[in-house]
Amino acid sequence: MSLPPDFIVLCRDRLGIEEPGVDGPLVPREQVLSFASALKDELDFRFFVTVVSTHYPAEEAVEANEEKGTEAIAAKPDRTVVMYRARRLQNAERPTSIAAFQVEVPTGESTPSLCGVWAGADWQEREQYDLVGTIFADHPDLRRIMMPEDWPGHPLRRDYAIDTSHFPWR
Amino acid sequence: MMALLQGMDVWLGQGLILGFIVANVALGITGFSILFERKFAGRMQSRPGPTEVGPLGLLQPIADVVKLMSKEDIIPRSADKALFNLAPPLTVLAAVATLAVVPFAPGVIVADLHIGILFALSISSLVVFPIWMAGWASNNKYALLGGMRQVAQGISYEIPLLLSAVVPIILADSFRVGDIVEKQLDGNWFAFWPIGPGALAFALFFLSSLAESNRIPFDIPEAESELVAGVTTEYTGMKFGLFYLAEYLHTLVISAIAAALFFGGWDGPGDNDGLLWMMLKTLALFASIFWIRWSYMRYRSDQLMAICWKFFLPLGLLLVMASATWVHLS
Amino acid sequence: MGHEHADAVDETQMVTVGGVAVPLTLTQTPWPDPHLDIEAYDPDADMMALNMGPQHPSTHGVLRVKLYLDGEVCVKAVPYLGYLHRGVEKLCEKLGYAQVTPIVDKNDYVSPMMNELAINMAIEKLIEAEVPRRAQYIRTICAEIQRVGSHLLWLGTFGLDMGGAIGGGGSIFMHTFREREMILDLFEELTGCRFHYNTHTPGGNRHDIPAGWNTKVQQVLGHIGQRLTEYEDFVRDNPVFRARTVGVGIVDPVLAMDLGISGPILRASGVDHDLRRDAPYMAYDEIDVQVPVQTAGDCMARYLVRVAEMRESIRIATHLLDGVPEGPICSLKPVKLPGAVKAKSGSAYCSIESPRGELGTYIVANTERRSHAQPYRCKIRPPSMHALQLLPYMCPGNNISDIIVALGSLDPIMGEVDR
Numbered sequence: 001m002s003l004p005p006d007f008i009v010l011c012r013d014r015l016g017i018e019e020p021g022v023d024g025p026l027v028p029r030e031q032v033l034s035f036a037s038a039l040k041d042e043l044d045f046r047f048f049v050t051v052v053s054t055h056y057p058a059e060e061a062v063e064a065n066e067e068k069g070t071e072a073i074a075a076k077p078d079r080t081v082v083m084y085r086a087r088r089l090q091n092a093e094r095p096t097s098i099a100a101f102q103v104e105v106p107t108g109e110s111t112p113s114l115c116g117v118w119a120g121a122d123w124q125e126r127e128q129y130d131l132v133g134t135i136f137a138d139h140p141d142l143r144r145i146m147m148p149e150d151w152p153g154h155p156l157r158r159d160y161a162i163d164t165s166h167f168p169w170r
Numbered sequence: 171m172m173a174l175l176q177g178m179d180v181w182l183g184q185g186l187i188l189g190f191i192v193a194n195v196a197l198g199i200t201g202f203s204i205l206f207e208r209k210f211a212g213r214m215q216s217r218p219g220p221t222e223v224g225p226l227g228l229l230q231p232i233a234d235v236v237k238l239m240s241k242e243d244i245i246p247r248s249a250d251k252a253l254f255n256l257a258p259p260l261t262v263l264a265a266v267a268t269l270a271v272v273p274f275a276p277g278v279i280v281a282d283l284h285i286g287i288l289f290a291l292s293i294s295s296l297v298v299f300p301i302w303m304a305g306w307a308s309n310n311k312y313a314l315l316g317g318m319r320q321v322a323q324g325i326s327y328e329i330p331l332l333l334s335a336v337v338p339i340i341l342a343d344s345f346r347v348g349d350i351v352e353k354q355l356d357g358n359w360f361a362f363w364p365i366g367p368g369a370l371a372f373a374l375f376f377l378s379s380l381a382e383s384n385r386i387p388f389d390i391p392e393a394e395s396e397l398v399a400g401v402t403t404e405y406t407g408m409k410f411g412l413f414y415l416a417e418y419l420h421t422l423v424i425s426a427i428a429a430a431l432f433f434g435g436w437d438g439p440g441d442n443d444g445l446l447w448m449m450l451k452t453l454a455l456f457a458s459i460f461w462i463r464w465s466y467m468r469y470r471s472d473q474l475m476a477i478c479w480k481f482f483l484p485l486g487l488l489l490v491m492a493s494a495t496w497v498h499l500s
Numbered sequence: 501m502g503h504e505h506a507d508a509v510d511e512t513q514m515v516t517v518g519g520v521a522v523p524l525t526l527t528q529t530p531w532p533d534p535h536l537d538i539e540a541y542d543p544d545a546d547m548m549a550l551n552m553g554p555q556h557p558s559t560h561g562v563l564r565v566k567l568y569l570d571g572e573v574c575v576k577a578v579p580y581l582g583y584l585h586r587g588v589e590k591l592c593e594k595l596g597y598a599q600v601t602p603i604v605d606k607n608d609y610v611s612p613m614m615n616e617l618a619i620n621m622a623i624e625k626l627i628e629a630e631v632p633r634r635a636q637y638i639r640t641i642c643a644e645i646q647r648v649g650s651h652l653l654w655l656g657t658f659g660l661d662m663g664g665a666i667g668g669g670g671s672i673f674m675h676t677f678r679e680r681e682m683i684l685d686l687f688e689e690l691t692g693c694r695f696h697y698n699t700h701t702p703g704g705n706r707h708d709i710p711a712g713w714n715t716k717v718q719q720v721l722g723h724i725g726q727r728l729t730e731y732e733d734f735v736r737d738n739p740v741f742r743a744r745t746v747g748v749g750i751v752d753p754v755l756a757m758d759l760g761i762s763g764p765i766l767r768a769s770g771v772d773h774d775l776r777r778d779a780p781y782m783a784y785d786e787i788d789v790q791v792p793v794q795t796a797g798d799c800m801a802r803y804l805v806r807v808a809e810m811r812e813s814i815r816i817a818t819h820l821l822d823g824v825p826e827g828p829i830c831s832l833k834p835v836k837l838p839g840a841v842k843a844k845s846g847s848a849y850c851s852i853e854s855p856r857g858e859l860g861t862y863i864v865a866n867t868e869r870r871s872h873a874q875p876y877r878c879k880i881r882p883p884s885m886h887a888l889q890l891l892p893y894m895c896p897g898n899n900i901s902d903i904i905v906a907l908g909s910l911d912p913i914m915g916e917v918d919r
Contacts, residue, residue, distance in 0.1 A: 022846065022847060022848070022849075023847055023849075040518075044518040044519045044520075046517075046518040046520075046754075046757045046758065047757045047760060047762070048757075048758060048759065048760040048886075049760060049851075049858070049860065049881065050760070050860060050862065050879070050881040052862050052877070052879040054864055054876070054877040083862075085849065085862075087858075088518075088519070089518075089519070089520045089757070089771065089773045089778075090773065090778040091519045091520055091521070093519075094519075095778065095779070096773070096775075096778040096779050098849070100849075118758050118759075118760070119531075119755065119758040119759050119889075120758055120759040120760035120761075120886055120889060122534075122889065123885065123889050124760075124885075131589070140535045141535050144582075145581055145582060146581060146582035146585040146918060147582060147585065148582070155587065155590055156589060156590055156877075160590075211670070211671075214671060215670070215671050215674035215675065216674070216675070216678065217674065311548060311550055312550075315572075315900075386663065387740050464670065464671050465671065465734075465738075466663065466738065466740045467659065467662035467663030467738070467740045467741055467744060468662065468663055468740065468744075469740055469743060469744070470743070470744060470899075470901045470902065471572075471899075471901065472899070473743050
């Protein structure tokens with residue numbers, strides 16, 4: 001489902017992004033709260049769909065290679081990309097549609113929690129914190145939800161080995 | 171042996187021997203009523219019920235009892251041992267003792283007390299006490315909640331129970347159960363005559379006694395989907411079995427009392443009076459209690475209380491006044 | 501007497517919130533604070549912390565709820581999840597796209613067709629594969645029959661919550677499960693499994709309709725339609741059922757939208773939203789889906805919506821069966837090796853209407869050269885988890901019996917909540 005036109009207008013006005021991709025524009029951390037509030041209050045995206053946090057390990061810089069014609073790619077730090085999705089329900093004037101946006105959070109830093117905007121962000125952000133390690137600032141109750149409280153590490157990170165000999169039970 | 175019995179006071183002899191027989195027969199019937207209920211429920215749900223143990227599943231109660239007796243008897247460390255152990259037998263005792271004043275056939279009654287009905291209702295109301303003891307002594311929040319609900323429910327439904335039992339007392343002008351049955355001979359059953367108050371009094375008595383013995387729709391103290399097993403959560407083995415035995419026994423006893431009070435007891439068609447008719451009426455009422463159980467869900471405890479105080483109690487008072495007026499006018 | 505609820509729909513006063521019409525009465529109560537500080541609340545009150553533990557005869561799976569009770573009234577409810585967490589999302593990162601279907605089957609273990617549909621639709625969106633029309637029809641028919649089965653199970657367990665396994669609840673439980681067995685037999689003929697079918701695959705389906713299946717389905721669904729009337733008579737006009745469900749567990753639709761709750765819960769609170777009609781997928785564009793909506797927002801309304809949905813699903817499935825087009829059932833070649841289905845880059849989010857609400861799957865493709873056949877990140881958006889988030893808002897002010905009934909009417913499946 002393609003992004004609705006008034007959402008694209010919002011992206012252009014607030015962020016200066018002309019063509020957001022399938023997962024929406026990359027929103028700077030300082031603007032996340034205001035962008036989300038605008039989505040909910042101005043554009044009526046009141047139905048909270050999901051928040052997904054994906055871990056990307058650090059990447060080294062790649063130099064430009066003139067023979068192959070590839071350009072230089074800058075180094076990227078160890079980061080998680082948090083994608084929020086919200087839905088606007090159908091009424092007589094418009095069909096239902098989904099809007100999305102992403103926030104890039106370097107590991108160790110935090111992104112503002114959107115619990116104040118959508119109440120549903122509460123547990124979903126807790127789950128992403130638990131499994132991927134993204135820290136949400138100003139979350140009312142940020143603790144683990146799936147794993148036991150004293151579990152070390154964040155299982156869904158790419159550097160968390162799945163076939164480890166760590167035996168969790170005592 | 172016989173000479174010894176004949177030498178004793180007839181009342182004592184009849185009471186002891188007959189009481190022994192009645193208590194054992196009642197316990198035996200209760201054991202098989204568990205099978206009867208499961209078969210009945212199965213048929214209501216389009217399935218056969220227990221069929222494995224013995225022909226047609228008839229030995230199922232024996233299998234159940236053996237299973238329960240072979241379980242380990244676990245007592246929580248912080249439970250009050252004396253009360254914890256005392257509660258199950260007391261419930262059975264309260265249920266069985268009521269059978270002492272039920273007339274099974276003309277002249278066949280364990281203790282022909284002048285205050286028959288009063289005795290029956292007082293003793294059967296004692297069943298509230300051991301259930302609360304079990305809840306409190308278990309030292310378990312679920313059991314405590316169940317016990318508290320039981321107390322509230324039990325003492326509230328005493329009142330409509332007594333009021334509805336007063337109607338046959340007024341109509342027969344006696345507390346003696348034998349007198350009440352004799353007044354209903356040859357078809358003048360109190361459930362149908364006088365028209366109206368009798369039937370209502372029966373319905374009130376029936377429903378209040380369902381509440382007293384914790385049957386659905388009033389079984390909130392044992393609500394298993396909410397309170398695990400309610401009052402009996404911490405009990406294992408035969409003690410657990412005794413609670414359920416007491417519940418079925420109590421149900422059987424109130425069926426017998428209702429049959430005696432409202433349906434003429436051992437009165438049969440024409441001149442055929444006797445034990446057979448008493449048993450038939452008791453079993454018919456017993457089966458209808460099962461029917462209700464497998465059709466309805468349970469009421470919430472505050473709805474239960476509302477029904478008792480706002481509906482049953484005024485109705486009971488009205489019925490007493492109506493029957494007193496009837497007797498006065500006729 | 502039993503139609504009071506349905507008649508009241510037309511006269512309810514609606515107000516528009518966010519462009520969506522919702523009943524006014526449901527939006528009046530303020531939302532309780534789910535993060536209430538119990539110490540500061542009332543240090544003198546005799547508060548009992550009751551743990552409805554992971555093992556409980558009625559919490560629909562392993563859910564632990566810590567209830568702070570003031571007498572019999574709840575003040576705060578804290579659910580604890582994760583008892584059934586099996587690491588499905590991490591597992592999917594190791595498996596090929598064609599292999600994730602059996603793993604994801606076990607999420608919402610009551611309606612496996614939905615899980616399979618959601619993930620395979622997302623994979624197809626990612627690899628830009630077309631699904632042949634015949635497969636679309638088969639998928640839709642299976643989804644609708646699965647919806648009937650899921651709601652039948654819900655009805656049985658809802659009766660258990662209220663009446664106990666020995667009692668009136670047991671009767672309705674036995675009856676609905678008997679009908680559900682017929683549905684499972686149908687699926688066994690189609691896929692070979694009674695449960696957890698593994699019949700959807702990227703590009704289409706693996707199993708085609710066997711001969712004679714059409715007539716069997718028509719028979720079974722017709723039979724269930726008749727039985728539904730019996731169940732309605734048994735349950736809906738049962739005075740105890742009405743006493744336990746009317747006015748219990750009222751859900752504010754604005755709160756529901758905020759939490760991301762959709763499905764029967766949202767529709768019972770007056771919001772007319774159904775992905776099958778509003779964002780049609782598979783063969784739903786052929787059908788005019790009638791969406792049942794109630795405005796009372798309580799357990800009785802949710803019951804009425806689910807029963808109406810069952811009837812609607814029966815109608816849709818029987819209608820579609822007549823017109824299944826001929827053709828292939830899978831657009832990709834049959835998958836023999838795990839690495840056969842590859843996606844080089846991109847991401848996709850796809851959502852369907854499961855019996856519990858919006859079930860979505862988000863897949864990010866792995867751009868690393870050797871791992872194109874595995875997802876980089878696979879996230880399943882479980883509707884039951886969003887519905888469970890309602891507990892801290894719904895429990896305060898109710899007593900335990902009402903909490904159990906309300907929790908039952910939310911129909912949470914812990915398999916998909918915890919994954």
